[in-house]
Amino acid sequence: MSSQPTGGSRVSLKDVKKAFGSNVVLQGIDLEIPAGQFVSIVGKSGCGKSTLLRLMIGLDTVTSGVLDAPALKEQAARIVFQEPRLLPWASVKDNVAVGLGEGQSGQAADQQAAAILEEVGLKGREGLWPSQLSGGMRQRVALARALVSQPTLLALDEPLGALDALTRIDMQALLEGVWQDLGFTALMVTHDVGEAVALGDRVILIDHGQVVLDLAVDLPRPRKRGTPEFAALEGQILDKLFGDDPRAREAH
Amino acid sequence: MAVTASEGPFSRALPWLVPLALIILWQVSSSLGWLPPNILPAPTAVLEAAWTKLQDGSLIDNLGVSFARAMSGLIIGGAIGFSLGLLNGLSKTGEMLLDPTLQMIRNIPHLALIPLVIIWFGIGESARLFLVALGVFFPIYLNTLHGVRNVDPQLIEMGRIYGMNNRTLFLKVILPGALPSIFVGLRFALGVMWLTLIVAETIAANSGIGHMAMAAREFMQTDIVVLSIVIYAILGKLADSATRALERKFLAWNPAYAKV
Structure with a gap:
């Protein structure tokens, strides 16, 4: 038993602006994201990338402009945060069941939960409590909870930011595999340029509330980090991020 | 808390060692006549008194009366404290309206109300229930309020994002x-409950363990006085163990309670 492909849904933004009071966070955002694409969103702290993500899955509303995302009307958008946000008093299985929403129980729901747990590599751990899992495992549960309702749009807000380096590499491969299996549209905010290039079909760089770079990544998957093509793309993004300040680049 | 303790029968016997040694010392002192029985009767004398009181049925009667009082007071005061704690934890308006007043009343030692309570209720059953209920109200109210207020806001946001309605959010996130x-x-x-009951029963009662002790005092029956004290100790310990068992059952997810 495994999860069936769910497919993705498109997101389109036309001249989108978001302001909190007089503080303009995003301005003039025009984006067309086709169904099933993996989009990495990078930028410095406070550049507005998380706000963009929240807009695209309906956690915030636009101040002006048009946001069109069919997944929002179909309640088929989900989010994974940097922290797993699991209920400590609920088993792995019950935490995943939270993702099914109200009144969804019984055999069909159980099967869906079991399939998605297998997909994220947690088969056999259904009965454990979150406190009995490692950080990476907890994030897998959070991913399963987000995916169990078969969303067509998945937002990931620095999903691997709290994990150690080795677990991150592991989880990047898992994330890529799950996305390839299920086919949802993925929007991932990250502060790690390497991660953005490794996973994204496309990398969007946000600076001061605007899209300053929209780069297609045309490398075969799974991607190898050491290759010159990979490094060239990374360099291009870092150049745009830090301009010509070599010390800042070195630090990154 | 990880304390290094070796497994096996020795570590299981360890907590009993000191109480056992004290009882043996007490018994020996009494048998050798160092401790006059009118000051402190021997443990065997206390056991004898327990046996006599068991046989004439008065021990069970008094125990039952005290236990019923304690539980009724706990249920009444606990239910009110729990409800108000939830109300004020969930509603900002409720907290602003009620909490300052409750915090003010909390600072009055509830036993200071005894003269007033006797005037209001006489020395009947309602006076004792009122005192116990008042005593248990505050710890339950304060800790329920604190608990509800300190539920991780990120979990509440998660629940909302996943479409939980208020009822589900309360049952699955806030209450646990x-x-x-x-x-x-x-x-x-529970600690406050026994304390209040002892005071209430020694001041004004014609039944219960506290009354048994006070009646024995009039006739200088130190063995029965000591028996009453021992019974209170056992009841307190039992109540605490029962709570621990409940914690282990309901908080098993929490590593701090998983195995005590």
Whole structure:
């Protein structure tokens, strides 16, 4: 038993602006994201990338402009945060069941939960409590909870930011595999340029509330980090991020 | 808390060592006549008194009366404290309206109300119930309020994003999140419960363990006085163990309670 492909849904933004009071966070955002694409969103702290993500899955509303995302009307958008946000008093299985929403129980729901747990590599751990899992495992549960309702749009807000380096590499491969299996549209905010290039079909760089770079990544998957093509793309993004300040680049 | 303790029968016997040694010392002192029985009767004399009181049925009667009083007071005061704690934890308006007043009343030692309570209720059953209920109210109220207020806001946001309605959010996120704190309140409340009952029964009662002790005092029956004290100790310990068992059952997800 495994999860069936769910497919993705498109997101389109036309001249989108978001302001909190007089503080303009995003301005003039025009984006067309086709169904099933993996989009990495990078930028410095406070550049507005998380706000963009929240807009695209309906956690915030636009101040002006048009946001069109069919997944929002179909309640088929989900989010994974940097922290797993699991209920400590609920088993792995019950935490995943939270993702099914109200009144969804019984055999069909159980099967869906079991399939998605297998997909994220947690088969056999259904009965454990979150406190009995490692950080990476907890994030897998959070991913399963987000995916169990078969969303067509998945937002990931620095999903691997709290994990150690080795677990991150592991989880990047898992994330890529799950996305390839299920086919949802993925929007991932990250502060790690390497991660953005490794996973994204496309990398969007946000600076001061605007899209300053929209780069297609045309490398075969799974991607190898050491290759010159990979490094060239990374360099291009870092150049745009830090301009010509070599010390800042070195630090990154 | 990880304390290094070796497994096996020795570590299981360890907590009993000191009480056992004290009882043996006590018994030996009494047998050798160092401790006059009118000051402190021997443990065997206390056991004898327990046996006599068991046979004439008065021990069980008094025990039952005290236990019923304690539980009724706990249920009444606990239910009110729990409800108000939830109300004020969930509603900002409720907290602003009620909490300052409750915090003010909390600072009055509830036993200071005894003269007033006797005037209001006489020395009947309602006076004792009122005192116990008042005593257990505050620890349960305060800890329920604290527990509800301290549920992780990120979990509440998660619940909302996943479309939980208020009822589900309360049952699946807020109540379980507040439970460890509520249990702390319950354990405090049990201590206050016995304390209040002892005072209430020694001042004005014609039944119960406290009354048994006071009646024995009039006839200088130190063995029965000591027996009453021992019974209170056992009841307190039992109540605490019961709460621990509940914690282990309901808080098993929490590594701090998983195995005590």
